[in-house]
Amino acid sequence: MFHLIEPRVLKGFRDFLPAAEIERRDLIARVEAVFRGFGFVPIDTPALEYAEILLGKGGGETEKQVYRFNDSGGRDVALRFDLTVPFARFVAEHRSLLPMPFKRYHIARVWRGENTQRGRYREFTQCDFDCIGSNCAAADAEILLIMKEALDAAGAGPFTIRLNHRGLFTRFLQTLDAAGRSVEVLRAVDKLSRIGRDGVLELLAGELGDKRAERIVSYVETKGGWDETLDAMTEAAGGDNPDALRLRELRGFLRDTGVQDVFTLDPAITRGLDYYTGIVFETLLDGLPGIGSVCSGGRYDDLCGLYSREALSGVGSSIGLDRLIAALEASGGMAKRETYAELAVVCVDEGKGGLYQRIARIFRAEGIATEVFFEAKKHGSQFALAEKKGIRWALVPSGGCADGGGDCGPVVLRDLAARRNGVELSVKEAIAFLKSVKDAPLSEDRA
């Protein structure tokens, strides 16, 4: 016998078995419905691009993690490592075809050869939504509103979206004569939740001295209601300015829409990247703050700078699907299901496979997903298989189908959870019954 190849996947890569894939797709469908409801449109870009396009002027952390190689035509290519760079290239390339402001979402795989510790994967799905070509408060507010609606639709439970403004922070640093060190300061502040107040103080003191370090830490620790916090931040930034005004406007918009409760102002939010220039935000689940932000982003000045001289401002956010799924699983917020089928047609006579499909078609046409079994094993074995597949109801056909269609039957429905058979029904009656239990509030636990 020849040598078998051991079936295995690469480290950091995953198979999705049906229950996990159904969960992932259900979650994506929910957030996608929200994006579409706002008029956001989907796009897609190639997984593989010229390395020069993806890495730009290159260097840095990213480059080390990128899957990069020469293709058989000798081209220097790489797998995309995020959806932002391809979006910038896409916009520069198709600029004339995109009505501005352009609102798009993009849900797709990306690849990074990262360290695979701590639940990090080398292949994962990003879910980005951005509005470009407008630099107004209404665009900022819309992205924030979509975050709220999408997380609600996902069943994420109570959460808080924390907001800050990069410009305001820079103004504050200017009052300290420390704006030139903003990258280092942002990096230090970003570590607050991990290394604590003293750790950040120490880092900052090394850069700017004890006094300014203390000022910065007190600034980012400002707590309180939105108005109070904003007043303190405005004062620390040297008085009224356009960035503070933007936050005030946003506050008004969110209140007018009636969604202000989930938003807070938090001067400690910085979002590490240099990229952002306006508002920045992240989202913690109230019940699971430890897993980190499940939805983050901000406003940027110049999306396509590498590829075009037209400066396009935008605001965007990204849902961390893997984290969100982990959170939903931890909180029991998403019932796992192994199949979409609600009904299994038991095989009584293998010669009647065609009739069983005819019966199943009638249920499917009524929106009841129906799997047909092929082998005339004992009813008990077939019930067990249906249960193993996660199907709630079984149908035992006791008659045939009148030639030429019409009603088939009679049939017997078995409740596989209660392990109980019902009385003989016509197919029409069985459909009415299954619809009634589906609509009944008591059956929600089966959703």
Place this chain on the structure above:
Amino acid sequence: MFHLIEPRVLKGFRDFLPAAEIERRDLIARVEAVFRGFGFVPIDTPALEYAEILLGKGGGETEKQVYRFNDSGGRDVALRFDLTVPFARFVAEHRSLLPMPFKRYHIARVWRGENTQRGRYREFTQCDFDCIGSNCAAADAEILLIMKEALDAAGAGPFTIRLNHRGLFTRFLQTLDAAGRSVEVLRAVDKLSRIGRDGVLELLAGELGDKRAERIVSYVETKGGWDETLDAMTEAAGGDNPDALRLRELRGFLRDTGVQDVFTLDPAITRGLDYYTGIVFETLLDGLPGIGSVCSGGRYDDLCGLYSREALSGVGSSIGLDRLIAALEASGGMAKRETYAELAVVCVDEGKGGLYQRIARIFRAEGIATEVFFEAKKHGSQFALAEKKGIRWALVPSGGCADGGGDCGPVVLRDLAARRNGVELSVKEAIAFLKSVKDAPLSEDRA
């Protein structure tokens, strides 16, 4: 100024702009709903795998086309070039977790560094559905039924699914003492539609001599009704045998289900691959036979042979999404749309952005996707933008929203196609109106 990078994609790769991506997603959603209705479950596998896994014993055409490289850890890896090999690895790896028969679908990108002529791409989406772990006629029939239902759901128009049986063909070759040359014969017959009768005759004559070549060509040209054709094929194969019986059984099943009309028996269908051992099938659109098969597949004996000693039989099919989209576009069967939004909220006062979102939320909650505009440009420009975005209706808010929610308004709806404003309505009335035009049969052209 620094040097700009030219934004471009690799040859053979594509961006999907919103209209194309919406079309693709709509099509996928339609066929996916059919798969789910039959109890088929989705899975996913990594884009990148060990080259050894994907290429097996290697060699041949495939290997040349594969994107293969060493990752930064020195592993010999490759991008998947189909969904069949990863499925085989998946089944071998997770065998104990999969209830048999296992019915799965997998819709995902694959990569092949092929010649990019003739509309072939180096990155494309495959859409496979298979049932493994059962070798009965009912499983064959179910795959065929799903093909019919999925193509109907896709709006593919009239089509014919052509069926043959590899085993029966082999039996026929045995009567000619030519079974040992079946690969060459299959390859030649597969070219019938491209090189014509004489071309195939010449190829076959070179392999087997004029007389046997003539016999084979007459065999594959057998025309007529199912029963007549099957009788002729059975006789040519030396009389009754299990493969002919399978085709007879299948015929009965499809008739019992009431879907026999779209199926024909066609001895010329071979499906080039060695892989298939039972039924094989392909689908031509009646109106566009020239684009080739839009859905093809067959039964195979031993899916996981490279990775496991357990022989798993299965039957599966694959929808050619790119071809199907091309066909739908050619036949006008799929109306292009640029957005999911049905309504645009015109911006009258930029300070009221929060209220506009409040109004939009009410429409969204009623299932009417609503895009909010941010800038208080002239109404005419905003109407033009809405039209450019493919939105049918515009809403001009003339009032505000009562504090604390409830009804907002009044509003004016504008029919952007007819370029006509309606009378002032409450938000409730506007929702009722939009729902009524959506449900009206006359509005189907806007679907």
